[in-house]
Amino acid sequence: MIKILIVEDEEPIANLIRMNLVKAGYQCEIAPDGEEAANIIQERTFDLMLLDIMLPKLNGYEVLEYAKAVDIPVIFLTAMGETQQKVKGLKMGAEDYIAKPFDIAELLARVETVLRRYQKTERHLVFLDIEIDTDSRTVMQGGHPVDLTTKEYELLLLFLRNKNRALYRETIYESVWGGEYSGRGRTVDLHVQRLKKKLGLEEHIAAIYKVGYRLIV
Amino acid sequence: MKLSWKLFFITTPVFIIFLTLFGTWIIQENFQSSLKQEVERCMVENQMFQNSYELTKNALSEDQLEQASVRKIVESFYRRKGEAYGNARVLGAGWEVLYQDNSLHIEHHIMDALDSEHNVGYEIVQKEDQFYVIVMCKSTFGDYIETTKNITEIFDDRTDQYSRYQLGVLTVASLAGFSILFVLFFVMRNMKKLSRATRQFARGKYDVRVMIRAHDEIGTLAEDFNWMANAMNMQMQQLQNEVQRQEEFTAAFAHELKTPLTSIIGYADTMRQMELSPEERDMCADYIYRQGKRLQSLSYKLLEMTLAGKQDVDSKEISVPEFLQEIQKIVCVSLEEKQLTLYVSAQEGMIFGDRELLASVFINLIDNARKASEPGKSIWVTGMALPGGYSIVVEDEGHGLLPEELSRIAEPFYMVDKSRARKEGGAGLGLALCRKIIELHQGSWQFESEPGKGLRITVLFGLPEVTGRKHKRMRRIKRRELARKGRHAGKIGVIE
Numbered sequence A: 001m002i003k004i005l006i007v008e009d010e011e012p013i014a015n016l017i018r019m020n021l022v023k024a025g026y027q028c029e030i031a032p033d034g035e036e037a038a039n040i041i042q043e044r045t046f047d048l049m050l051l052d053i054m055l056p057k058l059n060g061y062e063v064l065e066y067a068k069a070v071d072i073p074v075i076f077l078t079a080m081g082e083t084q085q086k087v088k089g090l091k092m093g094a095e096d097y098i099a100k101p102f103d104i105a106e107l108l109a110r111v112e113t114v115l116r117r118y119q120k121t122e123r124h125l126v127f128l129d130i131e132i133d134t135d136s137r138t139v140m141q142g143g144h145p146v147d148l149t150t151k152e153y154e155l156l157l158l159f160l161r162n163k164n165r166a167l168y169r170e171t172i173y174e175s176v177w178g179g180e181y182s183g184r185g186r187t188v189d190l191h192v193q194r195l196k197k198k199l200g201l202e203e204h205i206a207a208i209y210k211v212g213y214r215l216i217v
Numbered sequence B: 001m002k003l004s005w006k007l008f009f010i011t012t013p014v015f016i017i018f019l020t021l022f023g024t025w026i027i028q029e030n031f032q033s034s035l036k037q038e039v040e041r042c043m044v045e046n047q048m049f050q051n052s053y054e055l056t057k058n059a060l061s062e063d064q065l066e067q068a069s070v071r072k073i074v075e076s077f078y079r080r081k082g083e084a085y086g087n088a089r090v091l092g093a094g095w096e097v098l099y100q101d102n103s104l105h106i107e108h109h110i111m112d113a114l115d116s117e118h119n120v121g122y123e124i125v126q127k128e129d130q131f132y133v134i135v136m137c138k139s140t141f142g143d144y145i146e147t148t149k150n151i152t153e154i155f156d157d158r159t160d161q162y163s164r165y166q167l168g169v170l171t172v173a174s175l176a177g178f179s180i181l182f183v184l185f186f187v188m189r190n191m192k193k194l195s196r197a198t199r200q201f202a203r204g205k206y207d208v209r210v211m212i213r214a215h216d217e218i219g220t221l222a223e224d225f226n227w228m229a230n231a232m233n234m235q236m237q238q239l240q241n242e243v244q245r246q247e248e249f250t251a252a253f254a255h256e257l258k259t260p261l262t263s264i265i266g267y268a269d270t271m272r273q274m275e276l277s278p279e280e281r282d283m284c285a286d287y288i289y290r291q292g293k294r295l296q297s298l299s300y301k302l303l304e305m306t307l308a309g310k311q312d313v314d315s316k317e318i319s320v321p322e323f324l325q326e327i328q329k330i331v332c333v334s335l336e337e338k339q340l341t342l343y344v345s346a347q348e349g350m351i352f353g354d355r356e357l358l359a360s361v362f363i364n365l366i367d368n369a370r371k372a373s374e375p376g377k378s379i380w381v382t383g384m385a386l387p388g389g390y391s392i393v394v395e396d397e398g399h400g401l402l403p404e405e406l407s408r409i410a411e412p413f414y415m416v417d418k419s420r421a422r423k424e425g426g427a428g429l430g431l432a433l434c435r436k437i438i439e440l441h442q443g444s445w446q447f448e449s450e451p452g453k454g455l456r457i458t459v460l461f462g463l464p465e466v467t468g469r470k471h472k473r474m475r476r477i478k479r480r481e482l483a484r485k486g487r488h489a490g491k492i493g494v495i496e
Helices: A011-023 A034-043 A060-069 A083-091 A104-117 A150-161 A169-176 A187-199 B003-059 B062-067 B070-081 B152-202 B217-273 B278-310 B320-337 B355-372 B418-423 B430-440 B468-489
Strands: A003-007 A027-031 A048-052 A074-078 A096-099 A124-127 A130-133 A138-141 A144-146 A205-208 A212-215 B088-091 B097-100 B120-127 B130-138 B144-150 B316-319 B341-346 B350-353 B378-386 B389-396 B444-449 B455-462 B492-495
Touching (some): A003 A011, A003 A034, A011 A027, A011 A104, A011 B217, A027 A034, A034 A060, A048 A060, A060 A083, A074 A083, A074 A104, A083 A096, A104 A169, A104 B217, A130 A150, A150 A169, A150 A187, A150 A212, A187 A205, B003 B120, B003 B130, B003 B144, B070 B088, B070 B097, B130 B152, B152 B217, B217 B278, B278 B430, B316 B320, B316 B355, B320 B341, B320 B350, B320 B355, B320 B378, B320 B389, B350 B355, B350 B389, B350 B455, B355 B378, B355 B389, B355 B455
Parallel strands (some): A003 A027, A048 A074, A074 A096
Antiparallel strands (some): A130 A138, A138 A144, A205 A212, B088 B097, B088 B144, B130 B144, B316 B350, B378 B389, B444 B455
């Protein structure tokens, strides 16, 4: 299980992040101030830290120094939209930053990107009789290899990493194809249809009216 | 052309012309009087000669007269006198020379002017660059007596004086001119300093000052310049502070806005994307509601602050004991909930201001005291009539503040303990609002605190009757009093 430390003094925001990360299959812990965060990472190891900048006792930049000492990748959470602060954080060695207010999908995507960069995502994903090895990018169903295009493979990974989550068409488009979603094309729908057919997931990938799709477990 | 050269070229010629005219006049007057003296002396000499001549001639009998020549006669009284007049001539009625002292012969026309009424005349004649005064008179014997005197010396003197005077004028004028030039250069150096400083100031070097120690108009101008520069610096500083305060406020406000917004957007996003259990959904909804409320209270407080800044104070006399009792009624419920005791005491007295706004100040202050106090503690509100006004003190037994916290507590959105303030429902604007209202009432306040020993806030109001100049003086006295008190009490933040 991947462990994430959330350092945030605003209790509602800390709970919000925890709730969503837990649902996405991560294990989470909350530190309400900088000092506690510094103490916790001395005692236990974490795979990632989400770090607020304006914190009581020790500020985010100071906590970042502690995190670097024990090799924990850090994503800054910042309410200050100022470029300087972002640059300062990144220069000091943060992996990424998320500006408040943020979309949950954005939060999860950035968490996953950083984890992948550190190869801390689970390399072996299993769903029903489907097995995915992210290292060799191979998909097996019932012991037989399935031939998927790159986009279909990315789409499958997205569904498996967001089980039970309603994925908006724009979210799907942006994370698989990249770029701005125009809202007109049928690309997303066509690819989802093909993926359902290839893997026999008609029962599990449900279309949500006017929204997108959800992988039901 | 530079001012110094202008003045030099104007004053020097004027000086020269004026001095020349004046000097010429003096010399001429002098010369005229010398000449007149000389002429008079010659007249006297001529008269004496005539007298001697006539006396001698009268003394002679007719026989003797016919035998004696004029030369003999003249020589006889010359002998008697012991010396010669010199340059004397005696002419007969037909202009024939009867006697002559020397060979000097000068043409003149005095005899033409002599008649029965005027029997003496004189003329000043130039002969070969020598000047002579010639006096001629007609004796009673019908012959003419002419005496001559060389007065070239007087003319030479005049010429001499002229040339010496011209030299003097030139020297004085050039000396004066150069001293004007020198003085002006000195003055202009200061002027240049000033103008250089002004240019530098205009180019944005605002700390430039002029060092001129002269006690003249330029010195005063320099002082005025420095004074203006200081005043402008102070004003700019004030404006900059104001801008900075505004920027800080905006930044803090954006931060305060983003925090509840993040929760609201995040929980709503979660709810629309996820199938949640009823408990989870309730929790999300509760967070959205509470953070929404927080935004609401923030916007209310902000509105109040803006209004307090714009509002004209609806000033009325307020009786303090009555006013404090009213506030006690409003706050007592929330204090009882936390088992806090409120002691209110007030001396008879009046303050002048908007009842609603002032009430919100003291409700805010008491509310802050409530938030800072543990259950079972007490809060005191004390009103005291002072010679120059009225003071109301709010004192608690809460956790107190550090000096660095004390200096910042009236800043908008500053919260000593953020998470606790949030739990108590604070937006961090209470004291900022109080400060605005107190400023609006021309009041002042001061804080005294020690960590763990509570906080004491003194709010001072001026007397209502005191207005204008007197009012300013009162405030100055009050400020001085505060400053003095501040020195005794140690750590105090005075904000006005």
